[in-house]
Amino acid sequence: MASNQPTPGQERRIVVGIDGSEPSKAALRWAVGQAVLTGAVVHAVAAWEYPALYGWFAPMVDEGFEQAAHRTLTAEVDDVIGPERPVAIRESLVLGHAAQVLLEAAEGADLLVLGSRGRGTFARTLLGSVSTRCAVHGACPVVIVRADGTASAPPPPAATTGAAVTTTTGASTTGEQAPQAVRTKDWQLSLHVVEDRDTTRVHAVLDADGKVLHSDALSRRNPRDTPAPAVGDDFAVGRALVDLGHQLLRAGVHSATDPAEE
Numbered sequence: 001m002a003s004n005q006p007t008p009g010q011e012r013r014i015v016v017g018i019d020g021s022e023p024s025k026a027a028l029r030w031a032v033g034q035a036v037l038t039g040a041v042v043h044a045v046a047a048w049e050y051p052a053l054y055g056w057f058a059p060m061v062d063e064g065f066e067q068a069a070h071r072t073l074t075a076e077v078d079d080v081i082g083p084e085r086p087v088a089i090r091e092s093l094v095l096g097h098a099a100q101v102l103l104e105a106a107e108g109a110d111l112l113v114l115g116s117r118g119r120g121t122f123a124r125t126l127l128g129s130v131s132t133r134c135a136v137h138g139a140c141p142v143v144i145v146r147a148d149g150t151a152s153a154p155p156p157p158a159a160t161t162g163a164a165v166t167t168t169t170g171a172s173t174t175g176e177q178a179p180q181a182v183r184t185k186d187w188q189l190s191l192h193v194v195e196d197r198d199t200t201r202v203h204a205v206l207d208a209d210g211k212v213l214h215s216d217a218l219s220r221r222n223p224r225d226t227p228a229p230a231v232g233d234d235f236a237v238g239r240a241l242v243d244l245g246h247q248l249l250r251a252g253v254h255s256a257t258d259p260a261e262e
Contacts, residue, residue: 012040015106016113017098017130019046020072023115027145028080031113035087040110043090046073047101069093099133099186109140116146133186185209191240193233200232204240208248215243 016031018024028044035042048069070093077089094101106112114131135142188207193200198221206213217239219232 012038013043013109014038014040014111014113015043015045015102015109017046017102017115017134018044018073018076019098019115020076021115022147023145025076025080025115026147027113027115027143028076030143030145031111032081032087034111034113038110041088041090043092043105043109044073044077045092045094045102045105046070047094047096047098049095049097066093066095097188099130099137102130102134103137103139106134106138106140111141111143112138113143113145116144136186191237193237195232198227198232200236202233202236202240204237204244206244206248211251213244213247215240215247217243 014031014035016028018028028042031042034040046069048066073091073093077091081089092105094105102112102114112134114134116131131142131144135144187209190205190207192203192205194202199218200220201218202216204215204217206215217236219235219239221227221232
């Protein structure tokens, strides 16, 4: 396993995810405190994406999404650290899914520091936990910081990752039976919706822990019906999801009846 310790002359670096939430601010404070102790540079990284309904052929002319993300990044760094910065701070704004952006930014870093939650409950359920995905797939130690400033981490899958997960909870398990390792998977679903007059087309992509499934579906308005694009979206997306469900069921049946797949 490759070592995360810097070679002589190599910059020490702590990457911290920024999203404007209170846990994110706590993570930045924690990262700065750790950087003061270790002499590391703090690399504050924010990710941004276009809304899901920006389809393949839709013109992406609204620059407000990137500008809003940049304001969030700058405002959080200024608010948490202030003008008198005790350590060197580097800021990066990257287009892409937050987990993937952070995993790539943390390559070769000493630590990756994240807030315990940033999105609302519905978004976390739909998109999966960024912190959990980073803890499972990170190439360096990962620290998860709560809004109150305490740090912990979700348990990594047993013997499935070389990345260490840092915890400072100090909880004792003396006299208690060690719980079985929890295996966490982060499946990513992407829906591309294109409305073309009376036809709505959807391309769905499901990354099922490395196994990628695709589905294409469409819906057309009956000429006698009143134009209602949202209704077309519902039907097309629903059909794409049903097809993905059938693909998953077929794959499950195949795996269950073929031991060699395990």
